[in-house]
Amino acid sequence: MYELLRSVLLDPFAIMNSVGLVAFALVGAAKAIREEFDLFGITVVGLVTAFVGGATRDVLVGRIPLALSSMGEITLGMVGVSLAVALHLVLESPDDHPITVVSDAIGLAAFTTAGAIVAVETGVSSFGVVAIATINAVGGGAFADILLDRSPFILVTDFYASCAVLGGTTYWLLAVAFGAGSVAAALCAAVTVGTRLYAVRFG
Amino acid sequence: MYELLRSVLLDPFAIMNSVGLVAFALVGAAKAIREEFDLFGITVVGLVTAFVGGATRDVLVGRIPLALSSMGEITLGMVGVSLAVALHLVLESPDDHPITVVSDAIGLAAFTTAGAIVAVETGVSSFGVVAIATINAVGGGAFADILLDRSPFILVTDFYASCAVLGGTTYWLLAVAFGAGSVAAALCAAVTVGTRLYAVRFG
């Protein structure tokens, strides 16, 4: 257990991926709670929001999705869903509560970074790095919107996907200039979450 | 021919996959007939409903989709489309006829089992087995709904995907306890089709 925790803390991908899974499962489940789905529906929307971006990333780079092979992913996803249900018991409407809005920005930043790390490791083009980072970050929410028959295009028009593009570009530039690693990951996440929270506050 | 038939009958995946292809092509084509599509549209919706779940399963486990490499798949898909057209010539509205409703439950069960078999062979996690079984079962119908601009979410809320989750869980438990094989496959299919028909009758 201690060893596991230690290896996660030294691995930027594992940190970012774990944070993103909890945050996006919470956000997706909160959205389903507002739609008054039953517990099965809440769980499905939460897990879809958490898993589809990373699964698409893995398929694009030719891997079996982590969410299907690692029990850690489903555990973290269920933590996020449980947090949303717990929030719902305490708060009136978890969907637009600041906790959910901040979770969404954190998830966006964490998954942008996780996607950029995998893309740079795989050795795709600069555009490929930005594209995979953005797909990892936006794919889950977009797919949940499609399932719910909403247009996911608000993710493009609402300065949401743009934050992932900025973060992914930051990671790629730093990886080229100084090498991939924890510093590039931290700055990528900071740019993404910073621009997103700025857009939410002043956009 | 005899050899082929014999090998299919001894292979639970081949049986389940064949049954699912015919059943879901029939269901998809019947849906397109109700929408008054032309024959090309009927064929496309039928084949999409039959193929997309299994193709997604294959992509997730890193294989080229069977539907693209095996002529058996397209043959069975066309059998299902032809059955729907034949039913339409005999019956008023094939879409909600008991034959179509039962076909849908049978297809759901058969594809849940086919997906669970492939997932256990591939060696994914327990969650991965249930997820792939459910995606195999629900993916084709959901994708057809997205093409037709309907919300596929009724598949989650209407005790439809839940039956595949129960069947996939059954298969995984039996595979762990007694080993994968025909018995696990038969029970997985029975649980899925039984819970689905119960839901249609009493839900």
Add this chain to the structure above:
Amino acid sequence: MYELLRSVLLDPFAIMNSVGLVAFALVGAAKAIREEFDLFGITVVGLVTAFVGGATRDVLVGRIPLALSSMGEITLGMVGVSLAVALHLVLESPDDHPITVVSDAIGLAAFTTAGAIVAVETGVSSFGVVAIATINAVGGGAFADILLDRSPFILVTDFYASCAVLGGTTYWLLAVAFGAGSVAAALCAAVTVGTRLYAVRFG
């Protein structure tokens, strides 16, 4: 540079793929301009329309999408987006201008051919060749429609996907009879663009 150009001109896939990328990025961007998106939205819809069909083809045959690994793809996609913006500055409504309508037919034909070439090289079934050619040709436009929350099914009902099916079948027949190559590619593209323009003119 000269060597690069020469190798492209001798490679039917490279020609068809390049033409399709510029044409479909133009068509997608023109559609986004009509929706009054900002420049980021126009670029996303243009690139999605240009890239998603080929990326799906590559995932289905087990490759990392070219659009993620080759800088040529993004360059050609940006040329198409820029052409749409330039057209918009000159013309009132680039979306239904003859240039856009013809570009769409040319893109359809070029991507049908590119998909058929890859499918025959991969060694899928005859149905697989037609299916991959059609997915390559129609996938980008269909995905853009899903993002914009429109039904992509008009692509099936409006004698659009049918043209790709005819072209893909032509390529497969010629590849079996005389071998894959430039002649099969040219005739596949001619059948697709011819039937499509005929449908637009007289349909």
